[in-house]
Amino acid sequence: QKEVEQDPGPLSVPEGAIVSLNCTYSNSAFQYFMWYRQYSRKGPELLMYTYSSGNKEDGRFTAQVDKSSKYISLFIRDSQPSDSATYLCAASGGGADGLTFGKGTHLIIQP
Amino acid sequence: NAGVTQTPKFQVLKTGQSMTLQCAQDMNHNSMYWYRQDPGMGLRLIYYSASEGTTDKGEVPNGYNVSRLNKREFSLRLESAAPSQTSVYFCASSNYRNTEAFFGQGTRLTVV
Numbered sequence: 001q002k003e004v005e006q007d008p009g010p011l012s013v014p015e016g017a018i019v020s021l022n023c024t025y026s027n028s029a030f031q032y033f034m035w036y037r038q039y040s041r042k043g044p045e046l047l048m049y050t051y052s053s054g055n056k057e058d059g060r061f062t063a064q065v066d067k068s069s070k071y072i073s074l075f076i077r078d079s080q081p082s083d084s085a086t087y088l089c090a091a092s093g094g095g096a097d098g099l100t101f102g103k104g105t106h107l108i109i110q111p
Numbered sequence: 112n113a114g115v116t117q118t119p120k121f122q123v124l125k126t127g128q129s130m131t132l133q134c135a136q137d138m139n140h141n142s143m144y145w146y147r148q149d150p151g152m153g154l155r156l157i158y159y160s161a162s163e164g165t166t167d168k169g170e171v172p173n174g175y176n177v178s179r180l181n182k183r184e185f186s187l188r189l190e191s192a193a194p195s196q197t198s199v200y201f202c203a204s205s206n207y208r209n210t211e212a213f214f215g216q217g218t219r220l221t222v223v
Contacts, residue, residue, distance in 0.1 A: 002153075006153075008151075032209065032210050034210070034212075036214075041217075042216060042217070043115075043201055043214035043215055043216045043217050044154070044201070044214045045214070046211055046212065046213065049210050049211065051210075088153070088154065090212075092209045092210070094209065094210075095161075095209065096141070096142040096159065096161035096162070096205075096207075096209060097159060097161070097167070097169075097209075098144050098146075098156040098159050098169055098209070099154075099156075099209060099212060101153045101154040101155075102153060103151065103152065103153035104153060
């Protein structure tokens with residue numbers, strides 16, 4: 001079992017809807033949690049990261065971490081067709097030994 | 112600002128051939144990484160370099176070698192390519208604590 005689990009989707013929602021993307025993790029040593037967006041045939045692009053539990057907001061995006069339940073969420077408000085991509089969650093213990101990624105969720109925003 | 116630059120972008124190899132994937136970053140990051148991405152498997156760490164002069168194995172190091180040439184450059188070498196190494200390879204660099212890792216555009220490698 002991977003240390004970070006993520007439903008691969010696809011998740012299809014109409015334009016303007018609120019999107020909820022979720023991951024769970026099993027390693028209690030993880031302290032930093034990231035969300036990446038990856039368009040087809042491109043490299044992953046960092047959207048935001050959070051430290052420990054709590055929320056972080058950046059424009060239409062909100063990241064949420066609940067360490068007690070080992071649950072990571074990304075909310076996208078007022079979703080746009082340009083948000084259609086694969087979203088990857090990742091976690092780190094804060095060292096330099098790389099990130100542990102979920103498999104990614106393919107999101108489709110229907111115009 | 113180039114960020115992380117990978118070369119080549121595409122490559123086709125025959126089984127048994129060797130090649131080196133190049134990566135350079137201009138963000139003055141200490142840490143650099145090589146990942147591979149396969150359908151249904153997500154991104155998996157091959158090797159990493161926490162700082163200039165050090166390298167360590169990741170999750171899937173077999174069949175690969177790396178060189179941290181200097182602070183900017185980190186190369187990945189396939190000595191004898193196998194079809195199982197057909198994948199998309201991503202180089203990344205990050206700041207201290209690995210909270211902001213930036214990725215290159217990837218190298219699509221096919222081994223036939």
